[in-house]
Amino acid sequence: MAIVRPTLEHLLDIANGLHMQLSREQASEYLALMQSSFDAYDLIDELPDCVPPVRYERSSGYRPSAAHNPLNAWYYRTEVNGAPQGKLAGKTVALKDNIALAGVPMMNGAAPLEGFVPSFDATVVTRLLDAGATILGKATCEHYCLSGGSHTSDPAPVHNPYRQGFASGGSSSGSAALVAAGEVDLAVGGDQGGSIRIPSAFCGTYGMKPTHGLVPYTGIMAIEATIDHAGPITANVRDNALMLEVMAGSDGLDPRQAAPRVDTYSDYLDRGVQGLRIGILQEGFQLANQDPRVTASVRNAIAQLERLGAHVEEVSVPEHKIAGSLWLPIGCEGLTMQMMHGNGAGFNWKGLYDLTLLDKQAGWREQADQLSASLKLCMFVGEYGIKHYNGRFYAKAQNLTRMARAGYDAALARYDLLVMPTVPIIAQPHPEPGCSITEYVARALEMIGNASAQDITGHPAMSIPCGLVDGLPVGLMLVGKHYAEGTIYQAAAAFEASVDWKNN
Incomplete structure (x- = not known):
């Protein structure tokens, strides 16, 4: 019974x-x-469970040896061949290791989940395979995806393809590293505080966080449903646009999706930026740890957009800083309730549940001391807010997200895009083993200041490589109106075609 x-x-x-x-x-x-x-x-x-059927054959795969995994960017290797034809035919893909690939282990960078094997494919997996892509395996991600650095994954720290021993960014650390290293053409990342765009900035890839709800999150382990995003990481703009065309749209299984508006994003790639109105977001250059060399590189990229015909001027959006603050109660209390107390899913929604994931994730309680310091910190903040203030700060922060979105919307009524540095710094060295909790957490969270805001407001945002500082990539972030990913691709493609960013 x-x-x-x-x-x-x-x-x-x-x-x-x-x-x-x-x-x-x-x-x-x-x-x-x-x-x-x-x-x-x-x-x-x-009764039999009601989950999607698995339609493409695959093997369970294998863990690659260190000799065949020099960046520690692969968690598991396999091969799943998609349809013989489609928009992504001939393209190879790595999946962030919080994305369900039936029959292949999924660890989400965390020892409590080691040994978990999903029984069905995430929606984005099926869509990529239907479009002709070949999936080559699971990319290492950070410990429960709670780090913008790449030193917190239980398998091993992920190295930057440009410099061994340096961060590749997180939490989609392996996804960006594998694309940058040329081991795959495409990768899927997840983004709750910048986790697609941060590793793209550090590794020199193109990373799109779409409008909240545009891409179904079904079959991807949640952190907090109101800030969960999935999106493409690629080596060029065209692949990114095609990949989003394949991934976008309602699947009927994800309550995050109200009425997503899809588009043919590749149609925007040859339009140029003549007459495009671009606002330079002043607050995006005012972070306490802003590296002036990053500022100079980003400013140079913005000047190039202006030379290409865009109308560029400074704009202030005070809500940008407020949105970053709103992330803390929403992210910390939300993840504590949904991912930890709720065993990776939680209650009160009509999404697709993975019953075996619920059972496996419940085991974190027996290994709680082994959770990463960055996750523990968020849980301590979240649990305190829940227990001592009854979740009122989470609730008020959710109310205030409408104000934060309105601030962005007001600026985007005057401008087609907002631009700023994706992250304020270049990739930093991994902390040494045995470092203090303070240093460990600093290396995990020091780069999220600009990127977390758009997870709160839900606006689409993309990091594109725009230069090198000390031999390490710099990212320019483009932010657009809700469902205006096409405009972002329009500017990204024009910039990409006009410069060699490695010599910019």
Whole structure:
């Protein structure tokens, strides 16, 4: 049977945990009344689960040896061949290791999930295969995706393709590193605080965080549903646009998607930027750790857009800084409830659940001391806000996101795009093993200041490589109106065609 019926002692313990006091006589009466409910549980257990079928053959794959994985960017290798024809025919793909690929292990960078094997494919996986792509495996990601550095993954730190021992960015660390190193053409990343765009900036790839809800998150392990995004990481703009065309649109299984507006993004690539109105977001250059060399590189890239015919001027959006602050209660309290207490899914939504993931993720409690310091920090903040303030700061922050979005929208009513540095710094060295908690966390979170804001407001944002500082890539971030990814691609393609960013 599905439910092992509780004993009298079990029920007394449950009542106590719910702050109720029952006599043994009352508990016995409730116990008898509960049985018919559990009969329904038994019936549910007998029914087959309703999950998508697996349509493409694959092997379970293997963990590559260190000799065949010099960047530690692969978690698992396999090969899944898609349709013989399609927009992505001949293209190879790596999946961030929080994305379900049926029959292939998924660890999400965290030891508590080691050994978990999904039973169905994420929607984006099926769409990529339907478009002719070949999936070559799972890219290493950071510990439960809670790091903008690349030193927190339980398999091993991921190295920057431009410099061994330096961060490739996170949390889609392996995804960007593999594209930059030329080991795959395309990769899928996830972005809750910049996790597509940060590694793209550090590794010199093109990373698009689409409008919230444009790409279905179905089959991808959630952090917090209101800031979960998935998107493409590529070596050029055209591949990025084609990949988003394939991935975008409602799947009927993800409540994050209200009524997403899809477009043919590749149609924008040859339009140029003549007459495009671009606002230089002043607050995006005012982070405390802003490297002046990064500023100069980004300013030079903006000047190139102006030379190409764009109308460029400074603009202030004070809500940009506010949005970054809103991320903390939303991200910390939200992830504590959904990813940790909710075992990776949570309640109160009609999305597709992975039952085996729920069971496996529940085991984090037995390995809680081994969680990364960056995750622990977020959980401590989140749990304090939940327990001592009843979630009111999470709730108020969600209310204020409408104000933050309105601030961006007001600027984007006057400009087609906003631009700023993706991150304020270039890739930093990995912290040494045994470093202090302070240093470990600093290397994980020091770069998110600009990128987290658009996860709160939901606006599309893309990092494109625009230069090198000390031999390491610099990212320019382009932000557009909701569902205006095409305009971002328009500017990105014009810039890409006009400069050699490695010599810019």
